[in-house]
Amino acid sequence: MGGKHLKVTPWALWTILSFFLCGVLHGQDLQECCQDGRDQALERHDCTILPFISISHTCRIVQAQCCAAAVGDQLCDKGMTMAKKQGACERPFFSGQPWETKISKMCCDCCMLGLITASQASSCELQGLFLERQCTHTAKTCCGINSAEEPKQTVTKPAASFTTKPSEGSDGCRGANCSQWCVGNGICACLDGYQLQNDGVSCVDSNECLTGNHNCVYGQVCINTEGSFRCQRETSCGTGYELRNDNDCHDIDECTLGSHNCGPDFVCNNTAGSFRCYPKESCPIGYIQDAVGNCNDVNECVAYASPCQPGETCSNTEGSYTCPRNKIPCGRGYHLIEDGTRCEDVDECRIGNVCGVHGCVNLVGTYRCECRNGFIFNSITKLCEDINECRHYPVQLCAHKCENTEGSYKCSCTIGFKLTPDGRSCEDVNECEANPCSQECANVYGSYQCYCRRGYQLSDIDGIACEDIDECALPTGGHVCSYRCSNAPGSFYCTCPPTGYALAHNGRTCQDIDECAAGIHTCSVSESCFNIQGGFRCLSFACPQNFRQAAQGSGSHALTNLRCIKSCHPHDISCNISPVHTITHTSLSLPTFRDFHEPEEIVFLRTLTAANSAVPDATDVFFDIQSADDQSSFDVVKRTHHGMIMGVVRQVKPIIGPRDLVIEVAMNYIKSRVVSHRNIVIINVFISEFWF
Numbered sequence: 001m002g003g004k005h006l007k008v009t010p011w012a013l014w015t016i017l018s019f020f021l022c023g024v025l026h027g028q029d030l031q032e033c034c035q036d037g038r039d040q041a042l043e044r045h046d047c048t049i050l051p052f053i054s055i056s057h058t059c060r061i062v063q064a065q066c067c068a069a070a071v072g073d074q075l076c077d078k079g080m081t082m083a084k085k086q087g088a089c090e091r092p093f094f095s096g097q098p099w100e101t102k103i104s105k106m107c108c109d110c111c112m113l114g115l116i117t118a119s120q121a122s123s124c125e126l127q128g129l130f131l132e133r134q135c136t137h138t139a140k141t142c143c144g145i146n147s148a149e150e151p152k153q154t155v156t157k158p159a160a161s162f163t164t165k166p167s168e169g170s171d172g173c174r175g176a177n178c179s180q181w182c183v184g185n186g187i188c189a190c191l192d193g194y195q196l197q198n199d200g201v202s203c204v205d206s207n208e209c210l211t212g213n214h215n216c217v218y219g220q221v222c223i224n225t226e227g228s229f230r231c232q233r234e235t236s237c238g239t240g241y242e243l244r245n246d247n248d249c250h251d252i253d254e255c256t257l258g259s260h261n262c263g264p265d266f267v268c269n270n271t272a273g274s275f276r277c278y279p280k281e282s283c284p285i286g287y288i289q290d291a292v293g294n295c296n297d298v299n300e301c302v303a304y305a306s307p308c309q310p311g312e313t314c315s316n317t318e319g320s321y322t323c324p325r326n327k328i329p330c331g332r333g334y335h336l337i338e339d340g341t342r343c344e345d346v347d348e349c350r351i352g353n354v355c356g357v358h359g360c361v362n363l364v365g366t367y368r369c370e371c372r373n374g375f376i377f378n379s380i381t382k383l384c385e386d387i388n389e390c391r392h393y394p395v396q397l398c399a400h401k402c403e404n405t406e407g408s409y410k411c412s413c414t415i416g417f418k419l420t421p422d423g424r425s426c427e428d429v430n431e432c433e434a435n436p437c438s439q440e441c442a443n444v445y446g447s448y449q450c451y452c453r454r455g456y457q458l459s460d461i462d463g464i465a466c467e468d469i470d471e472c473a474l475p476t477g478g479h480v481c482s483y484r485c486s487n488a489p490g491s492f493y494c495t496c497p498p499t500g501y502a503l504a505h506n507g508r509t510c511q512d513i514d515e516c517a518a519g520i521h522t523c524s525v526s527e528s529c530f531n532i533q534g535g536f537r538c539l540s541f542a543c544p545q546n547f548r549q550a551a552q553g554s555g556s557h558a559l560t561n562l563r564c565i566k567s568c569h570p571h572d573i574s575c576n577i578s579p580v581h582t583i584t585h586t587s588l589s590l591p592t593f594r595d596f597h598e599p600e601e602i603v604f605l606r607t608l609t610a611a612n613s614a615v616p617d618a619t620d621v622f623f624d625i626q627s628a629d630d631q632s633s634f635d636v637v638k639r640t641h642h643g644m645i646m647g648v649v650r651q652v653k654p655i656i657g658p659r660d661l662v663i664e665v666a667m668n669y670i671k672s673r674v675v676s677h678r679n680i681v682i683i684n685v686f687i688s689e690f691w692f
Contacts, residue, residue, distance in 0.1 A: 029054060029056070029059060030058065030059065030062050031187070031200035032053070032198050032200065033053065033054060033056075033058075033059040033060075033062040033063040033066070034062050034063065034065075034066035035066070035195075035196050035197065035198055035200065036050075036053050036063055036066075036198070037050065037062065037063040037064060037065070037066035037067035037068075037070070038066050038067065038069075038070040038195065038196070039195065040063075040067050041066075041067045041068075041070035041071045041074070042070065042195065042206065042211045042213075043211070044211070044212070045067070047064055047067035047068045047071060048064070050063055050064060050067060072103060072134075074213060075096075075100055075103040075104045075107070076103060076104070076106075076107035076134070076138060077107075077213070078094065078104045078107075078108075079094070079103070079104035079105060079106065079107030079108035079109075079110075079111065079138075080107050080108065080111040080138060080141070080142060081215055082094070082104070082108045083107075083108045083109075083111035083112045083115060083142065084111065084115065084142065085215075089105055089108035089109050089112060090105075094108075106132075106134070106135060107134070107135075107138050109135075110131070110134075110135040110136075110138040110139045110142075111138050111139065111141075111142035112142075113126075113135075113139045113142075114138065114139035114140060114141065114142030114143035114144075115142050115143070117139070117143045118142070118143045118144070124139075124140050124143035124144055125140070126139060126140065126143075173185075173186065176188055176201070177201055178201055179201055179202045179203045180194065180203045187200075188200055188201050188203075190203035191203070191227065192227075193205065193206055193208070193226075193227035193228045193229075194206055194227055205224070205226050205227055207224045208222065208224060208228075208229040209222035209223065209224045209229055210224075214229050214231070215231070216229075216231035220232060221243070237249035238273070239273065239274075240252055240254075240272075240273030240274050241273060251270075251272055251273060253270045254268070254270060254274075254275045255268035255269065255270045255275055256270070260275050260277070261277075262275075262277035263277070265279060265280050265281070266278060266279055266280065267279075267280055283295035284319070285319070286298055286300075286318075286319035286320050287319060297316075297318055297319060299316045300314070300316060300320070300321040301314035301315070301316045301321055302316075307321060307323070308323035309323065312324065328342070328343065330343035331343070331365065332365070332366075333345065333346055333348075333364075333365035333366045334346060334365060345362075345364050345365055347362045347367075348360070348362060348366075348367040349361070349362045349367055350362075354367065354369070354382065355367075355369035355370075355383075355384065356384070357372070358370060358371045358372055358375065358384045359371075366382075367382065368382075369382070369383070369384050371384035372384070372407065373407065374386065374387055374389070374406075374407030374408050375387060375407060386404070386406055386407060387407075388404045389402070389404060389408070389409040390402035390403065390404050390409055391404070397409060397411065397424065398411035398412070398424055399411070399413070399424060399425045399426045400412065400413045400414050400417065400426050401413065401414065410423075411423055411424050413426035414426070414446065415446075415447075416428065416429055416431070416445075416446035416447045416448075417429060417446055428443075428445050428446055430443045430448075431443060431447070431448035432448055436448065436450070436464060437450035437451075437464055437466075438450070438452075438464060438465045438466045439451070439452050439453055439456065439466045440452065440453065450463060450464050450466075452466035452467075453466070453490065454490065455468065455469055455471075455489070455490030455491045456468055456469060456490055457469050468487075468489050468490060469490075470487045470492075471485065471487060471491075471492040472485035472486065472487050472492055473487070480492065480494070480508060481494030481495070481508050482494065482496065482508060482509050482510040482690075482692045483495060483496045483497055483501070483510045483690065483692070484496075493507065494507055494508045494510075496510035497510070497534060497689075497690065499534070499535070500512065500513055500515075500533070500534030500535045501513060501534060501690075501692075509692070510690075510692050512531070512533045512534060514531045515529070515531060515535070515536040516529035516530065516531040516536055517531070521536050521538070522538070523536075523538035524538070526540060527539060527540045528540065528541075528560050530560045530587050530589075530686075531589070532589035532686040532688065533589050533590075533591055533688035533690070533692070534658075534688050534689065534690060535688075537587070537660075537686060539560050539587060539684070541560075541562035541585040542562075543562070543564035543583070544564065544583065546566060546567060546568050546569075546572065546575045546578075547564035547565060547566055547567060547583060548564065548565055548567040549562065549563070549564055549565075550563040550564065550565050560586075560587045561584075561585065561586050561587070562584070562585040563582060563583075563584045563585075564582065564583040564584070564585075565581070565582055566578070566580065566581050566582070579668075579675050579676070579677050579678040580677070580678050580679070580680055581677045581678065581679055582679045582680070583679075583680045583682065584679070584680070584681045584682065585682050585684070586603075586681065586682070586683055586684070587683075587684045587686070588602060588603060588683055588684065588685050588686070589686050589688070590602060590651070590657075590685060590686070590687050590688065591657070591687070591688045591690060591691045591692060592654075592655065592656055592657040592687060592688060592689060592690060592691050593651070593654060593655075593691065594691040596653075596654035599635075599650040599651060599652045600650060600651045601648050601649070601650050602634075602649055602650065602651055602685070603648070603649035603663075603665075603681075603683055604641075604646060604647075604648055604649075605623065605636075605646060605647035605648070605649065605665065605667060605681060606641065606644065606646050607621050607644060607645045607646065607647075607667065608644065609621050609644065609645045609669065610643055610644060610645075611640045611643060611644065611645050617671065617672050618671075619669055619670065619671045619676070620645070620669075620670045620671075621638070621645045621647070621667055621668065621669055621670070622638070622667075622668045622670060623636040623637075623638055623647035623665060623666070623667055623668075624636070624665070624666045624668065625649075625663065625664070625665055625666075626664045626665070626666050626680075627662070627663070627664040628661065628662075628663045628664075629655075629661050631653060631655075632652075632653070633651060633652060633653040633655055634649060634650065634651055634652065634663055635649075635650055635652050636648065636649050636650070636665055637650065647665070647667065649663065649665060649683065655687055657687035657688050657689045657690075658686075658687060658688060658689045659687045660684070660685070660686050660687075661684075661685045661687070662682060662683070662684055662685070663682070663683040663685060664680060664681070664682050664683075665680070665681045665682075665683065666678055666679075666680055667679040667680075667681065
């Protein structure tokens with residue numbers, strides 16, 4: 001809204017009147033204290049820390065309260081303007097401290113109450129509402145204003161906006177001499193847009209644009225007018241110009257305002273939109289003054305087109321210039337004659353040894369050298385330069401390497417060759433004639449090769465000496481011999497363990513000695529000798545109670561394998577119901593498996609039971625290891641062989657010999673899910689210390 005309400009609201013008026021009695025005591029001084037407080041409020045000073053204008057405590061109270069009343073009026077006016085303009089009173093719409101926005105929002109809400117009351121054609125007295133005194137006054141004020149008739153564009157404010165005015169002829173205002181109007185009891189007040197002076201009578205215009213008491217929106221500029229202000233669209237004038245009341249851009253006279261930066265030795269001259277600095281003192285002829293005021297020499301030869309006469313050359317000097325006459329220039333290969341009128345040829349072949357050991361031929365303005373063989377004349381440097389025959393000749397001059405020399409060249413051969421009498425070709429050198437190798441030598445084209453006899457190798461250091469090969473230390477040395485390898489000059493030999501083995505005819509493999517077959521064992525007559533790898537065992541097997549020995553076979557292993565068949569007494573019930581039918585003892589010799597990576601199959605248990613899993617009530621066989629070593633190093637798996645069920649005993653973990661183990665395997669025959677009978681196989685396993 002362009003218009004404003006009267007600044008002296010009933011709230012402010014009450015504050016002023018409340019100090020009227022003190023004003024009676026102090027006279028005109030209290031009016032000055034009040035006006036100073038209101039002025040401080042318009043300048044946005046903190047009302048709690050105002051500069052005191054009197055030592056009177058009463059004056060300080062009046063000054064602070066008038067300041068607070070003026071601040072409250074301003075904040076309340078903002079709230080009333082927001083209610084009438086936008087019809088919304090949200091706290092974020094107001095700027096300032098929390099206590100400031102609280103006052104503005106209260107006046108905005110109370111004004112909205114008055115506007116709504118007016119729109120409903122209700123009484124503005126607000127009967128029955130116990131509102132705060134300031135809120136009641138604000139609501140009545142907004143209720144009595146027809147907001148629909150207020151202009152929406154910001155225009156010049158009316159001179160005043162108030163509802164009642166005391167009569168000038170009232171007893172309280174006689175003789176007050178107020179410049180605008182009197183509120184009673186001799187107290188003067190000003191119309192909206194003016195502020196009371198220190199004399200308490202005069203009113204001067206209030207610049208709303210400086211105090212912030214305008215309502216110009218973004219994009220508009222506030223322009224103060226007498227008793228009011230107006231909002232005008234903002235115009236950018238640019239540097240050096242300012243916008244005035246006529247909305248035109250006017251040049252700023254920086255020289256008059258003193259906003260220029262000309263030094264003390266310069267004079268400021270205003271120009272349109274800017275200014276220029278001119279030095280106060282001038283420089284002598286031949287010099288020019290720079291922006292700082294220094295006098296610098298003028299180069300007349302550059303500054304002027306033709307400062308000298310034809311035939312003269314301009315030469316700049318400090319503060320002036322000279323014009324010496326030109327001299328006749330002679331080109332390369334010519335010199336000026338004595339009178340200086342013309343140039344003649346120079347005979348370079350006479351004035352100096354320009355070609356050295358080569359011939360010289362004078363030419364007009366120059367010369368050339370007649371070069372000897374192996375040299376060529378360079379017309380740029382005027383010298384005889386060596387010809388690099390190794391690079392420029394199209395044919396190969398040397399068989400191997402060509403080296404350029406002064407005026408000629410020479411040939412050489414690579415290592416392993418020598419130059420022939422023609423000085424160009426190369427032939428191979430037989431290095432083996434000098435016996436460079438420690439054992440054998442073979443001449444090759446351009447070099448030689450040393451090699452060694454069997455069991456030796458060529459040295460990596462000189463490639464000549466032969467060193468013994470330690471066959472036992474080679475990466476494959478562990479597989480050269482079965483047991484132990486011993487190196488020898490140019491060869492090696494193998495050995496076997498001291499007992500139980502003998503070296504084979506190949507000199508590397510260790511073979512087991514069958515002590516049982518050779519008759520060199522120590523077994524008694526009642527024991528059976530069983531040969532194992534690296535030794536033998538004396539075995540003696542017997543059938544347990546209620547079992548009898550089956551017929552023995554023939555051969556060397558007849559006594560080392562024993563088969564016992566169940567044989568019960570007719571009245572022995574526990575023996576008859578026992579499922580075990582046979583117990584078989586067998587023996588097995590195994591090495592210590594080297595590089596054990598997967599299970600080793602050691603025993604195959606064949607049966608005469610057909611693998612008929614699909615036939616109902618067919619007999620099936622399940623294998624189970626009942627006892628072995630503590631590490632569970634063995635297992636048994638079920639397989640089919642030629643249609644028959646077979647069990648395979650496997651070693652599944654590595655075992656380091658020598659060790660003697662006993663494995664007991666149960667063969668359970670199942671029919672109709674019941675064990676019909678069981679056969680026990682006891683395997684005596686003898687593991688050797690070695691892998692062979």
